[in-house]
Amino acid sequence: MKSLRLFPLVVAVAMGLWAQSLDQPLTNTQLETMVVNGLPDSTILLKIQIAVESGMADLDDSGTALAVLKAKGASERVLNAVVWAAPFRYVWMEREAEALLEKQQEETVPGLPQAVGVYFKTGSGWAQLPSFVFWTPLYSGWAWMGGKHQYSIPLDDHPRGVKVSGTKPTFYVRQARAGQEWQIGRVTSYKDERVLRMVSEPGMHQVKGISANQMQPVTLTPVTGDIFTLHVASSLAPGEYVLCTGVPGGPGLDVCYNFSVGQ
Secondary structure, three states: OHHHHHHHHHHHHHHHHHHHOOOOEEEEHHHHHHHOOOOHHHHHHHHHHHHHHOEOOOOOOOOOHHHHHHHHOOOOOHHHHHHHHHHHHHHHHHHHHHHHHHHHHHHOOOOOOOEEEEEEEEEOOOOOOOOEEEEEEHHOOOHOOOOOOOEEEEEEOOOOEEEOOOOEEEEEEEEOOOOOOEEEEEEEEEEEEEEEEEEEOOOOOOOEEOHHHEEEEEEEHHEEEEEEEEEEEOOOOOOEEEEEEEEOOOOEEEEEEEEEEEE
């Protein structure tokens, strides 16, 4: 009869533990509660296994922590399971760090989308600038053999992009890199086509850039985590522009983002 009277208590404790919020990890304190309330080892071990597999284990296997568990009545199997599971706490710690970073980012730049890209804050919300990728040698050819050379990248197949307000807009970049170089170029017309005029210097390793009369300095400033701002130093005249930066690991490969300054 004693075991029957104990059964409802065990069930109630187990149900309470399983009903905990999913954002709470399994800790030594919870194991102590289970041990003190007489939950069988099989249930406790299952709880530990599920917590590890779901990345929700935050267990301490220090000598002091294990001694406390043993004093509460934990068996050798439970103690060994804690030792096995403790190294997986780094998974939970990473999740906590990511959640904290996301919270900080949301507080600093409310509503900024999570997708990688360049954004501009409009009156109706965040607008993502459309992008395109180009490979410099495809347009510049073997320009390094003939000295300094200008060439054009056609843009008629790409949309004109987001229309921004103000002549010195600030853009937000998701997942930029500290020290990443950005350039801003003016889109012009050539033979009735929208083009980006570029220039390459002589040498085996091409140094490309936007023509001097179209260049605008752009400052990349860290905000929080992987969020940066792009500030245009000088006022932009009405027209179409692109923000460009190199693709990591892709020699001569660039990605550009279209926008236009309204008249």
